[in-house]
Amino acid sequence: METFVIGLSIASILFMVALGLAIIYGTMNVINLAHGEMVMIGAYTTVLATKHLGFNIYLCLPLAFLVTATFGLIIERTVVRRLYGRLLDTLLATWGIALILQQLIRIHFGLGLFGIEIDGLGSDLQNVPVPAELQQAIRVFGANIPVYRAFVFVAALALGAISWLLIFKTRFGSQLRAVSVARNTAAACGINDKRVNMLAFAYGSGLAGIAGVLVSGFKTVSPDMGTPYVVDAFLVVVAGGVGHLLGTMASAGILGEVQSFVATWANDVYGRTVLFTVVILILLFKPQGLFVTKSR
Amino acid sequence: MTYRTASIVAYVVFFAVVLALPLVLNSFWTNRVAIYLVYSICAIGISMSWGYAGILSLGQGLFFGMGSYMLAMSLTLAVPENNPVPQLMLLNMEPDAVRDLCCVTTGSFLWIPFRSITVGMIAGIVVPCILAAAIGYVMFKRRTTGVYVSIITLAFALIGQLLIINNQPLTGGFNGLANLALLNIGGFEFDPYGPSAYYTVALTLLAVILLARYMLSGRIGQILKAIREDEARARYLGYDVENYKLFIFCVSAGVAGLAGMLFTLTSEFATPSLMATSLSISMVIWAATGGRASLLGACIGALIVNFVGSLASESATFQPVWPIILGLLFVFVVLFMPNGIAGIFKALVERSGKAERFAEAELSAREA
Secondary structure (H helix, E strand, C coil), rough: CHHHHHHHHHHHHHHHHHHHHHHHHHCCCCCCHHHHHHHHHHHHHHHHHHHHHCCCCHHHHHHHHHHHHHHHHHHHHHHHHHCCCCHHHHHHHHHHHHHHHHHHHHHHHHHHCCCCCCEECCCCCCCCCCCCCHHCCCCCCCCEEEEHHHHHHHHHHHHHHHHHHHHCCHHHEEEHHHHHHHHHHHHHHHHHHHHHHHHHHHHHHHHHHHHHHHHHHHCECCCCCCHHHHHHHHHHHHHHHCCCCHHHHHHHHHHHHHHHCCCCCHHHHHHHHHHHHHHHHHHCCCCCCCCCCCCC | HHHHHHHHHHHHHHHHHHHCCCCCCCHHHHHHHHHHHHHHHHHHHHHHHHCCCCCCCCCCCCCCCHHHHHHHHHHCCCHHHHHHCCHHHHHHHHCCCCCCCCCCCCHHHHHHHHHHHHHHHHHHHHHHHHHHHHHHHHHHHHCCCCHHHHHHHHHEEEEHCCCCCCCCCHHCCHCCEECCCCCCCCCCCCCCCCCCHHHCCCHHHHHHHHHHHHHCHCCCCCCCCHHCCHHHHHHCCCHHHHHHHHHHHHHHHHHHHHHHHHHHHHHHHHHHHHCCCCHHHHHHHHHHHHHCCCCCHHHHHHHHHHHHHHHHHHCCCCCCCCCHHHHHHHHHHHHHCCCCHHHHHHHHHHHHHHHHHHHHHHHHHHHH
């Protein structure tokens, strides 16, 4: 049961990171390797806001969303916009952006060069204080469940629900879906597809930022913390079926649980080995992913 | 000057510079440049599979690392203290285990063939090739293409890295294999800081680039380019697309393995970080900077990026900014120089060629 809950919280984080990536990859066919850095920036936003502004972790959620969405917006406007239709090139360029962002944190956004250092940045590891009510554990069916893990799970579900509403129930969502199915037709029908791209990229980045806030509660924060997330999340996206919200959720769930159970049964390394093997098998034998959107 | 003559000149100049460098470099820099030449060989491997056939492998580090480990295992066993059983295994063995390579730790029998340096050197190329053949066979027969190939190779490299880190008693784990003997062939010792190792690397590089160029300028190169441009069309024209892709993927892996062995020769260690995602992606960036579809370009790209990088890390001011410059370089290359340095070179030569022909035409017109 404990293993299951740990798996669930791994899956929740994976889902939040993967959701943003899925929207970006599904709509614009861009592989954003800087997505992990959005998680990292979300985590650093939390570090800075709790240290200097006295924010608690709840207030950091919307703040991190705004900060990372802004970063996403800038990345889209400056680089990604020029690379539509060149899938592998987006992968390389965003890797470059990831390097830049990591290093910016290490050198205090360049201020470190002039001897100005901001507490909470730099290459050291950082920790975020977690409010007391989240540090307890509750007993469910005879198992100890840390409240924080439950909080992460609820947050993931909430984000999933919000994204679902956004995609399927709003005007922006229908534009987004139109663009992802047939960009040119959508543009010809009067949808401003560039604006849709920009907002989708910003929203996806913002989701990663929120994931970053939640990650910072149980992991140490460091400049290179994001890279493993982007790889895992990308595997989740392709395994679940591109552009399929429920598929992403299900595959995050499956992969999170697989990793957690194998890790308890053997060790962490085998957990990840099995995770990668499962994804490779899925990609080889069902390259469209586990869940395929039926296109008409 | 036509592009063809210009590129021959470029090759000749490059070879001359590479061969002459040890004359002016001290032993530290001889070693550094030898390592950059090793990276150049990696970039050639990338250029062969990505530039020519459009197969972007993000797991090239796996093959590089394996090549490195194969030679490092042999060189570990060549150290007298590591006989009959390497120190790293003695540290990790069960207290009552037999002190023999066959069974001192689980899987240690895998080391037995590496008592022979020759086996280690052959395995450094053959094992990555076989692994690539297995991965490639499954991938290409399932008609996996494009970005999925990249992701699958990336995942394999991650698995390889994790397995090596995790099997500490067998592989040296996170620390890898260090304290190696120097490579000694027929009584001749290769000193990593001297010209012997440098020329081994340099001559291998020249051989690899010439062989690759010879191979790819022929029929195979044309078919691979056809596959890169339109796989379905190449298939309809009757070419066995899967086998061609498999072939170039294996060759590229073998080249990476060879580079890995030379890495062990020059830097005297093998670690799991050679299989890290960041190194694999860096290799792709080197090739992209130099020009993905140009063997010499890819090679020069690797040299320049690494050389400037190490200059920057020498200076206190530039060291913290270097990763940012590198990142900007990636973005810049992808956005504005899709064909890299080689592309710029080609454009310049063709422009001057046009100007020349124009001048000649004008001259002959005036004479007439």
